[in-house]
Amino acid sequence: MAPRRNAGPGPGGRPDPAPPSPLPADSEKTARVRAMFDTIAPRYDLVNRLMTFGLDQRWRRVTVDALALPAGARILDLACGTGDLSRAAAKRGHTVVGTDLSAGMLAANQAHTPLVESDGSRLSFADGTFDGLVCGYALRNFTDLAATFAEAGRVLRPGGRLAVLEVDAPTSGLWRFGFDVWFNKVVPVLGGALSDRAAYRYLPASVAYLPPTPVLRQMLLDAGFSAVGIRPLAGGLSQLVVATRAGTPPPPSPSLSP
Numbered sequence: 001m002a003p004r005r006n007a008g009p010g011p012g013g014r015p016d017p018a019p020p021s022p023l024p025a026d027s028e029k030t031a032r033v034r035a036m037f038d039t040i041a042p043r044y045d046l047v048n049r050l051m052t053f054g055l056d057q058r059w060r061r062v063t064v065d066a067l068a069l070p071a072g073a074r075i076l077d078l079a080c081g082t083g084d085l086s087r088a089a090a091k092r093g094h095t096v097v098g099t100d101l102s103a104g105m106l107a108a109n110q111a112h113t114p115l116v117e118s119d120g121s122r123l124s125f126a127d128g129t130f131d132g133l134v135c136g137y138a139l140r141n142f143t144d145l146a147a148t149f150a151e152a153g154r155v156l157r158p159g160g161r162l163a164v165l166e167v168d169a170p171t172s173g174l175w176r177f178g179f180d181v182w183f184n185k186v187v188p189v190l191g192g193a194l195s196d197r198a199a200y201r202y203l204p205a206s207v208a209y210l211p212p213t214p215v216l217r218q219m220l221l222d223a224g225f226s227a228v229g230i231r232p233l234a235g236g237l238s239q240l241v242v243a244t245r246a247g248t249p250p251p252p253s254p255s256l257s258p
């Protein structure tokens with residue numbers, strides 16, 4: 001998905017050229033994103049904890065619980081990275097498989113689950129393999145979001161559940177100001193000092209890739225999901241997207257016991 005830009009008319013009524021941006025366009029995005037996460041993988045968890053004051057761990061538990069699936073459910077952690085969501089799901093007794101584009105992130109994965117290196121828009125799992133799918137802070141990084149949602153719907157069984165955690169921006173005054181300073185000014189410096197400067201400039205800028213909420217909802221409906229719910233977490237510091245794979249769940253297989 002191409003980033004949204006705010007190009008206004010320039011001198012003489014001509015449109016301004018697009019502002020310089022660290023955001024790659026469609027054709028080069030996947031390769032740039034993969035290389036970036038390969039680079040930052042070793043210190044990804046450390047920077048994440050500092051960036052969110054550890055709150056991300058709580059939001060991950062909320063995400064897994066939003067699946068509302070019984071223990072033992074088969075869960076795909078899409079764009080699993082270092083495996084925080086996988087661990088949260090495993091702690092709830094689920095059977096988890098992780099998949100990610102970046103070999104570096106998979107090498108740093110600590111979740112002790114089966115791992116598959118793949119692009120979310122071209123998954124190798126059979127139709128209806130999973131009861132649930134979680135995805136943390138990755139929507140902005142997908143090149144083809146519609147294809148990725150279609151794949152998510154394909155690998156979920158009818159009635160399967162999707163829970164996506166993503167960044168958001170608070171709307172109320174002071175909270176918004178504090179967020180802007182932290183996310184746009186402090187995080188790039190912190191991430192630059194501890195990890196990779198270019199990657200942590202990309203992070204706040206990549207929010208421009210996120211579709212507006214109504215568009216996101218419609219994309220999920222188009223991909224075969226129903227009951228789409230999108231709600232802010234912690235006053236809008238993050239957002240949680242939940243949906244159900246449309247279709248009638250298959251009847252339970254007949255019991256062999258008398």
Ligand SMILES: C[S@@+](CC[C@H](N)C(=O)[O-])C[C@H]1O[C@@H](n2cnc3c(N)ncnc32)[C@H](O)[C@@H]1O
Pocket residue numbers: 030033034037078079080081082083084085099100101102105118119120121135136137138141142143
């Ligand atoms: C910000 S990290 C989030 C990692 C992890 N889900 C978490 O919650 O910490 C984004 C992840 O998305 C992965 N990613 C980006 N584009 C992808 C794609 N097209 N297919 C699969 N994974 C992708 C990156 O490699 C990276 O691990």
